[in-house]
Amino acid sequence: MLRRIDASVINDENEKLKSHLDADYAALADKLARDNIDIETITAKAGEFQVAVPSWGTGTGGTRFARFPGTGEPRNIWEKLEDCAVINEMSGCTDSVSPHFPWDVVSDFSELKEKADAYGLKWVSVNSNTFQDQKGQEYSYKYGSLSNTKKESRDLAIQHNLDVIEYGKQLGAKSLTVWVGDGSNHPGQSHFQRAFERYLASMEEVYKGLPDDWEMHIEHKMFEPAFYSTIIQDWGSNLLAAMHLGPKCKSLVDLGHHAPNTNIEMIVSRLIQFKKLGGFHFNDSKYGDDDLDSGSLHPYQQFLIFNELVDAEYRGQEGFGPAYMLDQSHNVTDPAESLINSAIEVQRSYVKALLVNREALYGYQEDNDALMASLELKNVFNLDISPILAMARYRKGAPINPLGVYRAAGYREGMAKQRPQDPNATGSGIV
Ligand code: AOS
Ligand code: ZN
Ligand code: ZN
Ligand code: ZN
Numbered sequence: 001m002l003r004r005i006d007a008s009v010i011n012d013e014n015e016k017l018k019s020h021l022d023a024d025y026a027a028l029a030d031k032l033a034r035d036n037i038d039i040e041t042i043t044a045k046a047g048e049f050q051v052a053v054p055s056w057g058t059g060t061g062g063t064r065f066a067r068f069p070g071t072g073e074p075r076n077i078w079e080k081l082e083d084c085a086v087i088n089e090m091s092g093c094t095d096s097v098s099p100h101f102p103w104d105v106v107s108d109f110s111e112l113k114e115k116a117d118a119y120g121l122k123w124v125s126v127n128s129n130t131f132q133d134q135k136g137q138e139y140s141y142k143y144g145s146l147s148n149t150k151k152e153s154r155d156l157a158i159q160h161n162l163d164v165i166e167y168g169k170q171l172g173a174k175s176l177t178v179w180v181g182d183g184s185n186h187p188g189q190s191h192f193q194r195a196f197e198r199y200l201a202s203m204e205e206v207y208k209g210l211p212d213d214w215e216m217h218i219e220h221k222m223f224e225p226a227f228y229s230t231i232i233q234d235w236g237s238n239l240l241a242a243m244h245l246g247p248k249c250k251s252l253v254d255l256g257h258h259a260p261n262t263n264i265e266m267i268v269s270r271l272i273q274f275k276k277l278g279g280f281h282f283n284d285s286k287y288g289d290d291d292l293d294s295g296s297l298h299p300y301q302q303f304l305i306f307n308e309l310v311d312a313e314y315r316g317q318e319g320f321g322p323a324y325m326l327d328q329s330h331n332v333t334d335p336a337e338s339l340i341n342s343a344i345e346v347q348r349s350y351v352k353a354l355l356v357n358r359e360a361l362y363g364y365q366e367d368n369d370a371l372m373a374s375l376e377l378k379n380v381f382n383l384d385i386s387p388i389l390a391m392a393r394y395r396k397g398a399p400i401n402p403l404g405v406y407r408a409a410g411y412r413e414g415m416a417k418q419r420p421q422d423p424n425a426t427g428s429g430i431v
Contacts, residue, residue, distance in 0.1 A: 001118070001119065001120045002085070002118040002119050002120075003085075003089060003119075003242065004082060004085045004086045004089060004119075004411070005086060005089055005090070005405070005411060006409070007397065009405060009408060010089075010397065010398065010399050010405055011410045013399055013400070013401060013404060013405045013408060014167045014394060014399060014400050017400040017401060018394070018400065021387060021390050021391060021394065021400050024386075024387040024390075025039070025387040025388070025390075027387075028384075028385070028388065030105060033354070035357070039388065042351060042354055042355065042385075042388055043388050043391050043392050043395075044392075045351070045354055046350075046351045046388050046389055046392040047092075047392040047395060047396060049093050049347045049350050049351070050093055050094065050095050050096065050324070051093060051094055051282065051324040051325060051326060051343050051346050051347070052094065052096040052098050052124045052125070052323070052324065052325040052326070053084050053087055053088075053094045053096070053097055053098070053325075053326055053343070053348070054098050054100070054127075054281075054326060054327050054328075055077060055081075055084070055097055055098060055099045055100055055103070055104050056080075056082045056100050056103060057326060057328050057329070057330065057335055057338075057339055058073075058074050058080045058083040058084060058087075058335050058336065058339070059073050059074055059080070060073060060083045060330060060331065060335060061291065061329030061330055061331050061335075061337060062329075062331060063326075063331070067331075068213045068331070068332070069421065070334060070335075070412070071412065071413075071415075071416035071421070072101075072315060072412045072413070072414070072415030072416035072417075072418070072419050073335075073415075073419065073421065074168060074415075075419055075421070075422065076104075076105065076398050076418070077099065077104040077105065077106055077112065078112070078115070079415075079419060080097075080104070081097065081112070081115060081116055081119065081121065083335070083336050084121060085117075085119035085120075085121060086336055086406070086411055087336055087339045087340050087343070088119070088120070088121060089398065090336075090340045090398060090399055090401055090402040090403075090405060090406050091339075091340045091343040091347075091393075091398065092392065092393040092396050092397075093225070093342055093343050093344065093347050093393075094326075094340075094343045094396030095120060095121060096121060096122040096123065096124040096338070097116065097121055097122075097123055097124070098123070098125050098126070098127060098177075098325050099122050099123065099126055099127065099167075099171070100127040100129060101126065101127065101128060101129060101160075101163070101164045101167055102129060102134060103129060106167065109167060109170035109171055110170065112171065113170065113171050113172060116171075121239070122172065123168070123171035123172055123175075123278065124171045124173055124174070124175065124323060125168075125173060125175040125176065125177045125323055125325065126164050126165070126167060126168035126171070126173045126175070126176055126177070127164070127177045127179070128160055128161045128164040128176065128177075128178055129160075129178075129276055130145030130146065130156075130157040130160055130161075130180055130366060131145070131180060131181035131225065133386055134266060137156070138156070139152040139155075139156050140153060141153060141155040141156075141157065144180075144182035144183070144195070144231070145180050145181075145182055146158065146161075146178075146180055146182060146198070146199050146202035146203060146206075146231075147155035147180070147182045147195045147196070147198045147199035147202065147231050148182070148198070149198070151285065154198065155201050157180075157202060158202050158205045158206055160204040161176065161178065161209070162205075162206065162209040164176060165206075165209050165210065165211070165214070168214075169211065174213060174214050174215065175214055175215040175216065175217055175229060175279070175323060176206070176210065176214065176215075176216050176217070177216075177217045177219060177252060177279070178206070178216065178217070178218055178219065179218075179219035179221065179254075179384070180199075180226070180231060180232070181225045181226060181230070182195070182199065182226065182230070183225075183226025183227075183228070183229045183230035183231055183233075184226055184228050184229045185221075185226055185227050185228050186228055187228060188356050189228070190229060192229065195230060195231060196237070198222045199231050199232075199241070200244055200245070203216075203218075203241065203245055204245065205247075207245050207246060207248065207249060210248055214248065215248050215249070215250055215278055216245070216250070216278075217249075217250055217251070217252040217278035217279050217323070218238050218240075218241055218242055218249065218250070218251055218278075219230060219232070219252045219254055219257070219281065220232045220234050220235055220237060220238035220251065220252075220253075220254075220257055220382070221233070221254065221289060222234060222257060222259060222288075223259060223288070224288065224289055234258070235251060235253070235267045235270070235271070238251040238252075239251055239271070239274070239276055241272075241276075242276050243276070247275075249269050249278075250271075250275075250276050250277060250278030250279075251276050251277065251278055252278045252279045252280065252281065252323075253267065253268060253271070253277070253279075253280050253281070253283055254280070254281035254282065254283070254289070254300075254327055255280070255281065255283055255285060255286035255294075255301075255305075256279075256281075256284070256288065256289040256290055256292075256327075257289055259286065260285075260286075264305060265301070265303065265304040265305045265307065265308050268305055268308045269308045269311070272308065272309075272312045272317055272320060273317075275318065275319030275320075277320070277322045277414060278322060278323065279322045279323030279324065279325060279327060280305075280322060280323070280324050281325055281326070281327030282294045282324065282325065282326050282327065282328075282342070282346050283300075283326065283327055283328045284296045284297040284298055285297070285298075285343075291327065291328045291329035292328065293328060293330075293333075293338050293341060293342045294326060294328065294342035294343075294344065294345045294346050295342065295345030295348070295349065296342075296345075297319070299345070299348075299349070299381075300381055302345070302346070302349045303349045303352050303353060303377075303381050304377070305349070306350050306352070306353035307348040307353045307356060307377060309322070309350070309353065310350070310353035310354055310356070311353075311358065314358050324346065326339060326342055326343060326346070328342060328418060334412055336406065336411070336412070339405055339407060340402050340403065340406065341402075341403065344389060344402065347389060348385065348386075348389060348411065351359070351385050351388055352380050352381055352383065352385055353380075355380045355383065356376060356377060356380050356386070357376060360373040360375070360376055361373060361376045364376060372377070398409055401415035
């Protein structure tokens with residue numbers, strides 16, 4: 001397999017840390033064995049866990065005020081793919097990339113797929129972009145795309161989504177994620193029902209273009225860029241649209257797209273129950289769609305979400321198989337470092353949720369023993385399961401200490417020399 005960071009750098013660093021890892025792993029194995037948990041089963045599952053990386057997350061993000069790019073940033077999809085390969089080599093749990101069109105300009109899809117194959121990377125959900133006008137675009141999205149009052153703009157947005165499906169087919173993707181910023185900024189500006197009817201009619205056309213083995217994922221978001229109303233503002237509108245459109249259409253939950261304090265894990269449960277959970281955009285948030293690093297602020301919330309997901313897995317819930325992806329914007333860190341760390345934090349939540357004694361929890365729930373039920377979750381959350389994650393990485397040739405190796409390899413410094421920046425560059429992650 002083609003590599004970005006030499007395996008010898010990883011091996012040298014791993015050798016220094018292996019005896020400590022063995023000791024920590026053995027201690028954790030003993031502790032878990034007391035609760036009849038076989039650490040090897042858990043480590044094997046940790047090794048299977050994967051979360052996709054968004055192509056746009058590999059460049060430095062920004063706000064509407066400013067962007068402060070780092071050095072050696074990827075300048076195109078080829079270089080973004082290179083960084084995604086590094087992120088996977090370091091994290092051992094990000095074997096797929098999600099592209100965004102037309103940000104990712106591709107002239108030869110088969111060449112791009114070949115390159116990704118060589119790195120051992122797959123392409124998952126393809127994303128359409130009808131939230132900004134492209135240069136020379138004939139009909140504007142200023143007043144909306146799929147729900148615009150003007151048919152010309154709606155048709156353009158429909159066609160773009162159909163085009164993106166075609167791109168995805170060439171890359172071997174299996175789903176289309178649709179997020180639109182359509183909405184209004186003034187009370188009275190938009191007729192809520194008519195706008196939603198137009199959105200649904202447009203989405204029906206996109207749905208018709210979906211291959212049989214594809215899914216379409218709708219992403220809801222409370223506000224921004226429209227600040228009074230948004231067409232798919234919450235999981236209610238999302239689910240209504242997904243139900244209206246058909247079985248291949250499901251809802252996608254971006255953690256940052258809810259009002260503060262929303263019980264997101266319960267939304268997840270509802271979507272699971274009705275076979276409508278399509279996937280996730282993981283990130284963390286304090287105020288709104290902050291797109292902060294996963295698990296950096298609310299690790300317990302992230303764990304509680306995985307508690308629902310693992311519960312569905314445990315019960316063999318029909319129609320369950322959400323796509324896991326990160327959707328973050330990195331303003332002050334090296335995006336690759338944030339993505340490596342975030343992927344591992346998502347994996348950590350998954351692994352912790354595996355440790356919950358489901359039968360014991362069901363028993364506490366039946367007996368209305370609120371405190372013991374809550375402790376069944378909290379005690380698992382309080383465990384440091386890092387040795388499991390490190391061992392899972394070690395066994396697949398990834399680093400015990402990913403950020404240590406990434407820095408020791410001098411990857412970004414090397415890229416700074418190879419990728420001189422265009423001072424006028426705009427691009428993904430800036431919106
Ligand atoms: C926008 O807020 C959404 O999270 C979308 O997923 C969007 O396509 C992505 O974040 C790129 O801007
Ligand atoms: Zn998102
Ligand atoms: Zn977000
Ligand atoms: Zn978002």
